[in-house]
Amino acid sequence: MSSILTHSPALVMALPLLAAFLTPVVGRFNRKILGWFISVILGLTLGITILMAIQILTNGSMIYVFGGSEAGLTLPSGYTVPIRIIFHIDAMGIFMGLITAVVSFLAAIYSLSFMQKESGLEKYYALLLLLATGMFGMEFTGDIFNFFVFLEIASISSVALIAFRSTLSGEPAEAGYKYMVVSSISALMVLFAVGLFYGQYDVLNMATIASVMQFTQLDKIALILLVTVLSMKAGSVPMHMWTPDAYSEAPAAITMVLVAASQASLYALFRVSFSLYNISLNTVTIGWIIIILGVLSMFIGVTMAIIQKDIKRLMAYHAISQTGYMLLGVGVGLAVLANPVALDSFGIKAMEGSIFHIMNHAMYKGLLFLTAGALFYRTGTRDLNKMGGLANNMFYTTIFFIIGAAAIAGIPPFNGFASKLIIYESVYKFNPLLSIIAMLVSILTLASFVKVFHSAFLGPKLEQYKKVQEVPKSMLFAMATLACIIVLFGLFPDVIVKNLVHPAVMALINQTNYTATILGGI
Amino acid sequence: MIGNFPYIAVAILIGLGVYTLIFKKNLIKIAIGITLIESGANLFLITLGYRKGAVAPIYTQAPEGMTMVLPTPQALTLTSIVIGVATTALILSIAMIIYKKYGTINTDEVRRLKE
Numbered sequence: 001m002s003s004i005l006t007h008s009p010a011l012v013m014a015l016p017l018l019a020a021f022l023t024p025v026v027g028r029f030n031r032k033i034l035g036w037f038i039s040v041i042l043g044l045t046l047g048i049t050i051l052m053a054i055q056i057l058t059n060g061s062m063i064y065v066f067g068g069s070e071a072g073l074t075l076p077s078g079y080t081v082p083i084r085i086i087f088h089i090d091a092m093g094i095f096m097g098l099i100t101a102v103v104s105f106l107a108a109i110y111s112l113s114f115m116q117k118e119s120g121l122e123k124y125y126a127l128l129l130l131l132a133t134g135m136f137g138m139e140f141t142g143d144i145f146n147f148f149v150f151l152e153i154a155s156i157s158s159v160a161l162i163a164f165r166s167t168l169s170g171e172p173a174e175a176g177y178k179y180m181v182v183s184s185i186s187a188l189m190v191l192f193a194v195g196l197f198y199g200q201y202d203v204l205n206m207a208t209i210a211s212v213m214q215f216t217q218l219d220k221i222a223l224i225l226l227v228t229v230l231s232m233k234a235g236s237v238p239m240h241m242w243t244p245d246a247y248s249e250a251p252a253a254i255t256m257v258l259v260a261a262s263q264a265s266l267y268a269l270f271r272v273s274f275s276l277y278n279i280s281l282n283t284v285t286i287g288w289i290i291i292i293l294g295v296l297s298m299f300i301g302v303t304m305a306i307i308q309k310d311i312k313r314l315m316a317y318h319a320i321s322q323t324g325y326m327l328l329g330v331g332v333g334l335a336v337l338a339n340p341v342a343l344d345s346f347g348i349k350a351m352e353g354s355i356f357h358i359m360n361h362a363m364y365k366g367l368l369f370l371t372a373g374a375l376f377y378r379t380g381t382r383d384l385n386k387m388g389g390l391a392n393n394m395f396y397t398t399i400f401f402i403i404g405a406a407a408i409a410g411i412p413p414f415n416g417f418a419s420k421l422i423i424y425e426s427v428y429k430f431n432p433l434l435s436i437i438a439m440l441v442s443i444l445t446l447a448s449f450v451k452v453f454h455s456a457f458l459g460p461k462l463e464q465y466k467k468v469q470e471v472p473k474s475m476l477f478a479m480a481t482l483a484c485i486i487v488l489f490g491l492f493p494d495v496i497v498k499n500l501v502h503p504a505v506m507a508l509i510n511q512t513n514y515t516a517t518i519l520g521g522i
Numbered sequence: 523m524i525g526n527f528p529y530i531a532v533a534i535l536i537g538l539g540v541y542t543l544i545f546k547k548n549l550i551k552i553a554i555g556i557t558l559i560e561s562g563a564n565l566f567l568i569t570l571g572y573r574k575g576a577v578a579p580i581y582t583q584a585p586e587g588m589t590m591v592l593p594t595p596q597a598l599t600l601t602s603i604v605i606g607v608a609t610t611a612l613i614l615s616i617a618m619i620i621y622k623k624y625g626t627i628n629t630d631e632v633r634r635l636k637e
Contacts, residue, residue, distance in 0.1 A: 145598055152605045156612055163616055170623025171634055177549065177616045184556045184609050185543070191563045191602055192536075198595065199570045245635045 006071050008052045009064035009087040012097070012136055015045050016104075020129035027122030035112040038125045042105040042132065049101040053094045057503055061090040061517045063142075074518050082205045082518055088142025090514065091503035095355065096139040096267045098500075099362045102485075103260040104132040106478040107253040110370060113472035114253055114377060124164060124251075130157040131257055138264045142518065144197060145204045147268065148190050151233075154261055155183030162250045162258070175245035182242045186229035186265075193222040206276055207518035210511060215280040223281060226272045227289070233265035236327060237297040240320050244304075247316035248382070252373020253478075255312065256366035259319055263358055266323065270330055270508060278511040279338045287335025290327050295434060298324030298441045306448045310382045311372045314452060315365070318408060321441060322361045328438065329354025329423045332430045337509070346429040351505045352497055353422030359501075360415040360489060364407035367482040371401040374471045374479070375456060384455045391457040393468040398457050400479045405453060407486050409446035415486050418493035528569040535562030549617040549627040553610065560606045564599050571595030 004011065019041040027034045056062050063072050064087040074082045089097070107128060115124060134154025141147050163176030196218045197209050213219065232239035243262075247255050273286060301321030308314035333351035336342035374397045375390065376382055391398040407414035410421075420442060428435035470476070489496055507513070535558050542555030571592035577584055579593035621627050624634075 145601075149601060149605065152609070156605075156608055159612060159616070163619065166616075166619050166623070170620055170632075173616050173619040173623065174632055174635055177613065177620060180609070180613050180616060181543070181552060181556065184613070185559065187605075188556075188559050188563050192566060194598070195563065195567045195570055195595075198567075198598075204594075249635070 004048070005051060005055055007064070008048050008055075009062060009089060009140055010066070012045055012048050012052070012101075012140070013133055015041055015048070016129040016136070017133045020126045020133065023126040023129065024122045027125075031121065034121060034125060035108070035115075038129065039105070039108045039112065041129070042101075042108045045132070045136075046101040046105045049094070049097050052089065053098055053500075056089060056091060056094045057499065061088065061507075061513075062094075063088055063517060075520065081203050081208050085146050086142045086205060086518065087140045088207065088514075088518060089140045090507040090517070091500075092267070092271070092355075092505075092507040093139050095359070095500060095504040096264060097136060099263065099359055100132060100135045100139065100260050103257055103362055103366055104128065104135075106366070106481060107257045110253040110256075110373070110475050110478035111251075112474040114373060114475055115251065118165075119167075120164075124161070127157045127161050127164075128254070128257070131161065131254075131261065135257075135261055135264045139267060142206050143204050144206050144209065145194050147206075148187060148194055151183075151190060151265075151268075152187045154264065155180070155187060155233075158246075158250075158254075158258055158261055159183065161254045162246050164251060164254070165249070172249040175242075175249035178242045179246045182232060182239075186233045189225045189229045193225045196222040205518060206271070207515045210276050210278070211515040211519060213277065213280050215277070219277075223272070223277060223286070227269065227286070230265050230269040230272065231290075231293055231327070234262050234269060234323055234327075235297075235320055236293045236323055237300045237320060240297065240301070243320050244308075244313050244316040247319060247369075248310055248312040252312070252369050252376065255316075255369040255373075259365050259369070260362050262319075262323070263326075263362060266326060266358065273334055274337075274508040275511055275514045283337040284335050287331050287333075287337070290331030290334060291434065292331075294324040294327030294329075294331055295437055296324070297321060297327060299437060302441050302444045302448065306444065306451075309384050311375065311384050311387075311452060311456065312369065312382050314384075314448065315368050315372060318368075318445060318448070319361075319365055321445065322357070322365065322408065324441070325357050325420065325423055325438065326354045326361070328427060328434060329357065332427055332434075333505075333509070336430070342430075343509075346426040348505055348509070349422060349426035350430065351508070352501050353419050353426060355504050355508075356422065356493070356497055356501045357416075357419035359496075360407070360419045360486075363482050363485050363489070364404045364414070364416055367400060367404040367479060367486065368408065370475070370479050370482070371397055371404060374475055377471055377475070378468045379465060384452060387456040388465075389457070389459040389461045390465065390468065392461045393465060394470050396470055396476055397479070400483050401453065401457065403483045403486055405449035407490070409449055410442045411446070413487070413490045415489035415493070418490055418497075422497075525574075528565060528572075532562045532566045532569070535559070535565065547629045549620060549629065549632070550614070552629075553613045553617060556613065557606070557610055560602070560609075564602055564606075567595045567599045567602070 066085045137150030159180045166173035235243035305317035329350040336347040407416040539555045539558030576589040576591045579590040
């Protein structure tokens with residue numbers, strides 16, 4: 001048992017990675033059990049992640065040295081810098097890891113019925129596993145070049161998944177091409193930044209770079225490159241052009257995972273600005289840049305969403321808008337990082353709100369995309385003008401949609417309300433205007449989802465949807481799980497914030513701890 | 523000055539790549555632009571590890587007293603090249619699908635998603 005725990009960082013990666021290459025073999029023997037095989041693998045991964053989370057939240061950060069004689073030995077005798085690839089998982093990393101594990105597990109369950117009629121399923125599942133591997137890697141790694149590799153794994157598999165349905169029409173391929181260009185450039189710029197760091201400091205370990213950071217001109221260039229490309233991958237305005245296309249053309253289960261994948265990039269952005277640079281950078285400037293990106297994303301995302309007719313495209317614009325909330329809160333935290341008084345009075349709270357919002361967003365946006373997928377599964381269209389009266393036929397889907405829509409609009413007692421309230425309160429102390437914009441965006445979000453609800457679910461039964469039934473059980477199970485999480489988080493936000501979110505925020509803010517875990521006590 | 527030539531080449535390669543991405547409307551040419559940026563990044567990494575007059579970093583076979591070039595950037599570049607092959611293959615195959623479905627690879631005409 002304890003050896004499983006010691007090696008859990010490697011296991012979490014190895015399980016989906018090896019299973020991905022086993023998938024075609026399993027698919028050749030028996031196509032029926034393929035989906036169950038994947039679900040079991042991702043369920044096991046989720047189990048291990050939860051074990052790790054308990055371990056990390058009680059005993060502090062976890063380190064895994066690949067190829068080392070001992071899992072926790074970062075500096076073998078005679079070395080002053082770590083030379084091996086190290087997985088460095090603190091409270092923030094495992095927080096993101098939990099999101100990834102839950103989302104990819106539910107995507108596999110949902111796909112059991114959702115993708116049943118499609119061909120080439122073994123490729124679909126193999127890519128889903130690779131995407132999960134890439135996301136876990138981005139969140140767990142403590143080595144900046146390793147981060148680049150996992151970023152590429154995640155982007156290549158997500159591109160292939162976005163373009164998965166291109167046998168019927170060209171649009172998925174078009175969306176895939178766009179995302180591929182965006183993510184290749186992002187990854188190459190990350191690689192260039194890695195080169196800049198290596199050229200100056202001769203190390204690739206993030207904690208070690210952080211400990212010797214000089215903030216020279218080259219570091220500033222690296223910072224600009226990293227902030228730009230990572231916020232592009234996270235889908236913030238003005239680099240959001242790929243988001244609506246990619247989210248709306250991918251299969252619904254994959255869209256849910258893609259949301260989590262963008263959040264992994266968001267996590268990397270926070271990791272770079274807090275753990276790598278921390279107060280050595282001009283926190284006020286970078287903080288305000290992130291705040292402005294956030295406010296723009298919030299506002300432009302929601303205004304673009306209101307005019308959409310395609311249900312998944314509409315939700316994708318809302319995803320951009322919600323990303324804005326996360327950027328806003330963390331930007332405020334970063335802007336006051338060098339000012340301990342302000343940080344204590346509202347900076348930490350603002351970050352707690354944003355980090356909590358990351359998890360909440362993954363849950364309710366996942367749920368909403370799954371309900372959109374359920375509608376598509378039964379009606380065969382994503383056009384809101386062609387839908388109507390579906391509440392008569394799909395009772396549970398309607399309930400789940402209401403829960404998701406209420407959560408995204410920030411209506412109590414759902415989880416969106418909990419995190420948005422924290423953001424409003426704390427950001428108000430920093431700058432009232434920002435808080436007011438955030439509330440306005442929330443109202444517009446509600447308006448837009450009332451429109452979707454009205455046009456898709458309400459009204460009399462339509463002739464062409466007479467025979468529409470409720471979706472199969474596996475899809476209902478995935479949606480029900482997410483709905484339960486949303487309600488629970490909404491009812492007991494204090495428990496989650498205290499036990500899961502607060503440690504994550506402290507792990508980001510406290511850079512000394514981050515470096516000391518790798519380099520020994522200071 | 524002459525030692526900085528590789529860095530100038532890096533800047534030119536990346537600049538050309540970015541130019542291609544922004545101004546060319548052919549999907550294949552955009553793929554070429556990405557490859558150019560990638561070559562620039564790879565050249566940058568490999569140049570970082572270069573030491574004047576040094577030998578290949580094979581620890582057991584290096585002559586006494588000779589300096590070796592840095593092995594880590596070479597490992598990084600090798601990894602990045604392998605990833606680049608995958609990226610290029612994927613992007614070209616998607617361009618192929620687009621050509622099949624749309625009958626063109628001009629970005630002005632491949633824009634059904636915008637409507």
